[in-house]
Amino acid sequence: MKNEESEILNRFGRDAGFRVPEGYFDDFNERMAAMLPEVEITEVDTKPTLWVRLRPYLYLAAMFAGVWCMMKVFNGFNQNISTEQRVSEVASGIYMENNADEFIMSGCASDYDIMTYEDSVMMDEEAR
Amino acid sequence: MATTQRTYDEAAVIEQLHHPSTARAAFGQVIAHYSSTLYWQIRRMVIDHDDANDVLQNTFLKAWTSIDNFRGDAKLSTWLYKIAINESITFINKKKAQNNVSLDDDDSFLVNTLESDEWFDGDETQRLLQQAIATLPEKQRLVFNMRYYDEMKYEDMSEILGTSTGALKASYHHAMKKIEAFFAEHD
Numbered sequence: 415m416k417n418e419e420s421e422i423l424n425r426f427g428r429d430a431g432f433r434v435p436e437g438y439f440d441d442f443n444e445r446m447a448a449m450l451p452e453v454e455i456t457e458v459d460t461k462p463t464l465w466v467r468l469r470p471y472l473y474l475a476a477m478f479a480g481v482w483c484m485m486k487v488f489n490g491f492n493q494n495i496s497t498e499q500r501v502s503e504v505a506s507g508i509y510m511e512n513n514a515d516e517f518i519m520s521g522c523a524s525d526y527d528i529m530t531y532e533d534s535v536m537m538d539e540e541a542r
Numbered sequence: 543m544a545t546t547q548r549t550y551d552e553a554a555v556i557e558q559l560h561h562p563s564t565a566r567a568a569f570g571q572v573i574a575h576y577s578s579t580l581y582w583q584i585r586r587m588v589i590d591h592d593d594a595n596d597v598l599q600n601t602f603l604k605a606w607t608s609i610d611n612f613r614g615d616a617k618l619s620t621w622l623y624k625i626a627i628n629e630s631i632t633f634i635n636k637k638k639a640q641n642n643v644s645l646d647d648d649d650s651f652l653v654n655t656l657e658s659d660e661w662f663d664g665d666e667t668q669r670l671l672q673q674a675i676a677t678l679p680e681k682q683r684l685v686f687n688m689r690y691y692d693e694m695k696y697e698d699m700s701e702i703l704g705t706s707t708g709a710l711k712a713s714y715h716h717a718m719k720k721i722e723a724f725f726a727e728h729d
Contacts, residue, residue, distance in 0.1 A: 431672075442595070
C-alpha cells in the first residue's frame with residue numbers, strides 16, 4: 415500500500431488544486447457567527463462530579479482489595495491442606511517422630527512423654 | 543495595527559458552550575477554529591466552492607441548533623466532522639436527484655464542472671485524480687480524502703466514521719487500487 419500511495423504522491427502531491435477567494439475564512443467566520451439563530455441552551459454543569467473524580471481511585475482500591483482477598487483465600491487454602499496433612503500425620507504417629515524436638519521445646523509434650531521419648535531413642539541407639 | 547490572537551482552549555470553550563450567557567461567543571470561537579478544516583473536508587466531497595460554502599454553513603447551523611446534544615463525551619472535532627460528513631452526503635444525494643443521477647451511481651457528475659470552476663487551478667492530472675476519487679464509493683472517498691489529504695490517523699477516522707481501523711485500512715487500500723486502475727485505463 416505504501417508503494418501505491420507514494421506513486422500517487424509523487425505524481426500529484428497533496429495539493430488537490432482547490433482554491434478559495436482571498437480572505438474567505440475570515441469573512442465566513444464573521445458571517446456565520448452573525449447568522450446564528452437564537453437557541454435555548456440548557457445550563458449544564460460540565461464540571462466533573464465528586465463521583466467522577468473519585469471513580470478511578472475507587473476502582474484502583476477495589477482492584478487491590480480484590481487481589482488481597484484472592485491472596486488471603488489462596489493462603490487459607492494452603493493452610494487448610496497443611497493442617498489436614500498434619501492431623502493425618504499426628505494420627506499416624508509420623509508427625510510426633512519427625513517433629514519431636516518441636517513438641518518438646520514448645521511444651522506440648524508432658525514430662526512423661528519426654529521421658530518415654532528419650533528412653534525409646536536410647537533403646538534405638540543401643541539396638542544399633 | 544497590532545492584532546491579538548486569542549488562543550483556543552477547547553475544554554474552556556466546551557464549558558462555555560453549556561452556559562446561555564457564554565454559548566454564542568464560545569461557538570464563534572468554534573467556528574473560527576474549525577471552519578477551515580471542515581471546509582476542506584467538505585470541499586473534497588462536494589468539489590464546488592459555492593456548494594462547500596453552503597454545506598459548511600449548514601454544518602455549523604446544525605451544530606449550533608443541537609449544541610444541547612453535545613455532552614462532551616466525544617471530542618468536539620469528531621462531533622463536527624460527523625455533522626459535516628452527514629451534511630455533505632445529504633447535499634450530494636439532493637444534487638443527484640436534481641441532476642437525475644441514480645443514488646446508486648458514483649459521484650463523477652460532481653467533477654464535470656471542475657474545468658470551468660474559477661476556484662480550481664489544478665492541472666489536467668489533478669483534475670483526473672479528482673475524477674478517479676469521484677468514482678469511488680462514498681465511504682472509500684471519505685477514507686481516501688481523510689487519509690491522503692489530511693493525513694488523519696486511522697484511530698481518529700474510526701471515531702468519526704464508526705468503523706474499525708482494520709476496515710478503514712482495507713478501504714484505503716481498495717481506494718488506492720481503484721485509483722491506480724483508473725490511471726492505468728486513462729493514461
